Amino acid sequence: MTDQRVVELFDEFMELTKDFIIRHGLRYEDYAAVTQYLIRVSEAGEWPLWMDNFLEATVDTTSYGDGPWTPSAIEGPYYKPGAPLLSRQPYTLPMRPDETGDKMLFRATVHNPAGEPLSAAVVDVWHATDKGLYSFIDAGMPEDFILRARVPVDENGSTEFRSIRPAPYEIPKDGPTGDLLNSVLGRHTWRPAHLHFRITAEGYKPLVTQLYFDGDPYLDSDCAEGVKQGLIIPLGKTEADGESWTLGQFAFVLQPQ
Template sequence: MRNLNQDTITQAVIARFANTPDPRLKEIMTSLVQHLHAFAREVRLTEEEWSQGIGFLTATGQKCDDKRQEFILLSDTLGLSMLTVAMNNDKPQGCTEATVFGPFHVAGAPHYEHGDDVANGAKGEPCLVHGRVLGLDGRPVAGATIEVWQADADGHYDVQYQGLEQHRARGVLESGADGGFHFRTIVAEAYPIPTDGPVGEMLRATARHPWRPAHLHFMIKAAGYETLVTHVFRDGGPYLDSDAVFGVRQSLVADWKPLADGSYSLDFDFVLAPEKN
């Protein structure tokens, strides 16, 4: 087709996907084209702005490596990550709510026994974490794989440090026969997401702050249950109502209780949703 104009090009592009073998891919690409073209028309996108957008996405990709995922950070700060989580985690009443995965999970974290110190030298006040993994019926889930990770008191994850030879403030445990687990770590503190890349430029340009409320990441897997990706947020801290990545859920806010020896304790149980047939 020749002589396309701004009124006819959208349908011409959509027609090129007519023979897509995968119906779901066809649906996604058709809708993507429709919405992208509608966006360009709505804001009357200039060629200079289009070029700047391409540059921004290029720089976002260039900022990614095996320790940092700038595209996840971008998705998080645009609320797309949490929207996707909300749409795809409509769990039965009583199950622990899911929230964003975040850009700093890494595979191959060290395994620990109950009571071990997963902080492994990370800076922060000591904290003892207790909890159980349960099914919706209240029965304990034994042998669940529990991955936990967090930032240190300076607001950095271990993978953000150059030359660090061992993982810190992250680890993998298994729930016991009673569904229980406990480990030592450090107190969660509020911290800013990285702002040294394109996402940081976007936040500054739009007068947004980069801060996340204090939290501890969990990913829990068990046979017969849906995988749970969530946080536990520290009650009473700042940014619970203005999380830079929109991830706070009231049901995930808990109290870090001070102990007589100057340390803290956190008790939190997780309820898994049964796997869908």
């Protein structure tokens, strides 16, 4: 049984590709170079990385839709479902005992477009260390939910969690994806520092987004093109428990289902 939509999409994709070959007069040596490159990406197991880096941002723009709610952003390849649901306040993301980095306190609210608090929302957050590394992903990081957790909100849709400030990071650069960005295209493999969120509440579309920080050197040249203006926040300072903390805040608005 054929899926008519797949047939139509495939046919159109091939037509566009053939037109492209003709328009640019591509020859056998170009064809061989592309084929070899595609094989390298396969052999390196980099297709998820390649797709997320070059195409996910476009799929994101056609998926969540614009409206009176928080813009979505790419999920990226590093999300892990099943992070621990925090229950003891003050909520603190799991860390290694010797976790380094600026202490960061993050305050969030979750509302619907009418301004009503979504008290049953869960804020699933994950981010890199102050060296730009992710748990489960980077060699040397534990296979454990480090700097990853699900945070509940209160009856006002408010919550607050403690963590450390993540650093900008480079996507893997030693394989064919990094090679293309660095050597062939003359770009770079950096992403600006960010916090990843996946916010869910019954009756609302899950919001997958990221927040970036004012002043980051890679905001205008994110290799994954994931930055949106409405997702850049200023970082402030606050006091808690007699200590100074970097403060981030954001009011999330979810899209009704």
